Amino acid sequence: MSPEILRWSAFTTVPEGGNPAGVVLDARGLDDVEMQRIAADVGYSETAFLQPGIEPGDVTVRYFSPLAEVPFCGHATIASAVAHARRHGPGLLRYATPAGPVQVQTEAGADGTVTATLVSVPPRTVEIAADDLDELLAALRWSRPALDPGLPPRVAFAGAWHPVVGVASRARLATLDYDFDRLAALMGARGWTTVALVHRSDDRTFHARNPFPPGGVVEDPATGAAAAAFGGYLRELGLVTPPVTLTVHQGDDMRRPSLLTVDVPAGPESGIAVSGAAVPLAD
Known part of the structure; x- marks a missing residue:
């Protein structure tokens, strides 16, 4: 059946x-x-x-x-x-x-x-190797001056591994145009699931994009696993003061707007809560 x-x-x-x-x-x-x-x-x-x-x-x-x-x-x-x-x-x-x-x-x-x-x-965050960051930026067609120094590059985990790269300009995030094959090769070699590209609008509001070439998908319009990993990253690096509720906007640049609510508790080993609605689609 x-x-x-x-x-x-x-x-x-x-x-x-x-x-x-x-x-x-x-x-x-x-x-x-x-x-x-x-x-x-x-x-x-x-x-x-x-x-x-x-x-x-x-x-x-x-x-x-x-x-x-x-x-x-x-x-x-x-x-x-x-x-x-x-x-x-x-x-x-x-x-x-x-x-x-x-x-x-x-x-x-x-x-x-x-x-x-x-x-x-429980989330984890580790350093990203300098060579890996160079290759990641090359695949994204970004340069180091484009990055946000307040969101240092790391690799974050909350069930799957995601490099986190903060970009200073919302416009740069909006014009994402990356080398699919080059990024897929790097992510496959490192076991990364998606790349969390983020822009910080204010203390509690972020915009994100998530390339997903290892899955054969150019980009995810909403990525709950990456949002959880990002919440753990912010807590571990002391970039938020928990407990705190964050809002992540994703998919806007794909014309599939998505809203993710991320609750970051105070305990360093506590899991990150990610909330959202869902609707059925026609077959």
Whole structure:
């Protein structure tokens, strides 16, 4: 029997915004080859495959891009959790992901909008090698003077690894035009999932773009995993004073506006919370 394949867009309240994800709410019986084939057929940056556990709320989930499995995907987590809530009712889900346990709370608003909040695995931030930064900037066709000295380049993790590069000019971020093959080669060699390119508008507001060539996708319009990693990066480097709530705007330059809310708790080992709405898409 063929699995039911749903299509949802995360971090938006309208189908024209957000980041589309494939969702299979019951993937029991599917093997790796079948999941990879489905993800390629769907064609979105990720498809989430859920396998319900014995206890209510326990879910094993795997994420596949059109080209390969990834350890964690934030927007597909939000999309699948909202889709699950629409079918089974809101509440707490305990996702067992390849990156570790992730709790997801879904809630229905008075207007019927369902939102989900994921709490990431404990984040980490490491230095980026000078040679890697040079190659990254070359692939982006950026130079060091374009960077924001207040957001030093690092590689951040909250389920998947993402270089974080802050740019001083919003206009430079808007005109992103990178070398796909060159960036894909570097990211594949280093095990990076997306690159978080960010511009700081004010103390709590950021604009972001996320190239994703390892997944065969030029760019993600909303990247929950990178937003969680970015929240951990800001906390570890002392660039915010937690607890703090941040707003990340993404997808505007792709004409798929997305809104990600990032809650950064004070505990240094605490996971980062990322929240957003999701809406169904037509097949």
